Amino acid sequence: MSEHTIKATGRSDEGKGASRRLRHAAQIPAIVYGGGSEPKSIQLEHEHIWLASQNEWFYSSILDLDIDGKVEQVLLRDMQRHPYRQLIMHLDFQRISANQALRAPVQLHFVNEETSPAGKASDVVVMKELTQVEVSCLPKDLPEFIEVDLGELTVDQIIHLSGLKLPKGVEIPQLKLGKEHDVAVVVARQGRVEAESSDADSADVPAAKVEKDAE
Structure with a gap:
């Protein structure tokens, strides 16, 4: 039950x-x-x-x-x-059948972000690319959620699907489709650097092109 x-x-x-x-x-x-x-x-x-x-x-x-x-x-x-x-x-x-594996979406719970090196840095943005993941398992092994510990997250680090700690008996079917399906779950980026990069790109646009676009 x-x-x-x-x-x-x-x-x-x-x-x-x-x-x-x-x-x-x-x-x-x-x-x-x-x-x-x-x-x-x-x-x-x-x-x-x-x-x-x-x-x-x-x-x-x-x-x-x-x-x-x-x-x-x-x-x-x-x-x-x-x-x-x-x-x-x-x-x-x-x-559902107790002896038949099922597929179901499970929510991700992110913990310890505030105490991580990335979380403590004022110029770093921690982006959650996924909030849930589809898993495969027997009904008795289906977790209510999967915890993602960000306590050691550093600047420019990426946590992929393959980096998640899954409960016993639980798999992520997507990972069997190839490396290109091992997508990012969490990305820590320097926010100010990205903003400065965007400003620089805008400054590099020739004046003539800007005027043409304006037309």
């Missing part, structure tokens, strides 16, 4: 009209699919799900979906939100 339980109710009425009626009743239409079983339409209480959606675990943890007393382990795969109202319109959940 996971640490997070979401209660739901099965439903038989479908279509736009049914979904509209559910939303007016403060319910969210949703679907559960996969796992060798037929897709099942469900509904959930909006207030409960809205509160859950404010937590990181809702998006990257295995959830115990309790449908009329029967519990299935699932992952949230899609969430449709209203364009401007605080309203969740629809949810997709995927059933």
Whole structure:
């Protein structure tokens, strides 16, 4: 059993009209699919799900979906939100198998930046190029987040995907595609130097070209 339980109710009425009626009743239409079983339409209480959606675990943890007393382990795969109202319109959940590896996005937590050599330098900008990464693992090994320790980060250092410390049993499928996919996660650059470089580039543009561009 996971640490997070979401209660739901099965439903038989479908279509736009049914979904509209559910939303007016403060319910969210949703679907559960996969796992060798037929897709099942469900509904959930909006207030409960809205509160859950404010937590990181809702998006990257295995959830115990309790449908009329029967519990299935699932992952949230899609969430449709209203364009401007605080309203969740629809949810997709995927059933998981305990013995089958899954892929899921996991959030990155950056720690100790302030105490690092790069973080202490006033002229250095620490850029987080990624905030989450897709991992592959068995359901029991899925981490809620991956911690990235920046305590030793120095000026001009780059931390790549391959430099992340992964929990046991967790892999990053992207790294199997070749070195060019080992992208940067964190980059520490001297901000003032970059600004001076940009100013210098602008100063090197010939006056005639500037006038031409202005035309």
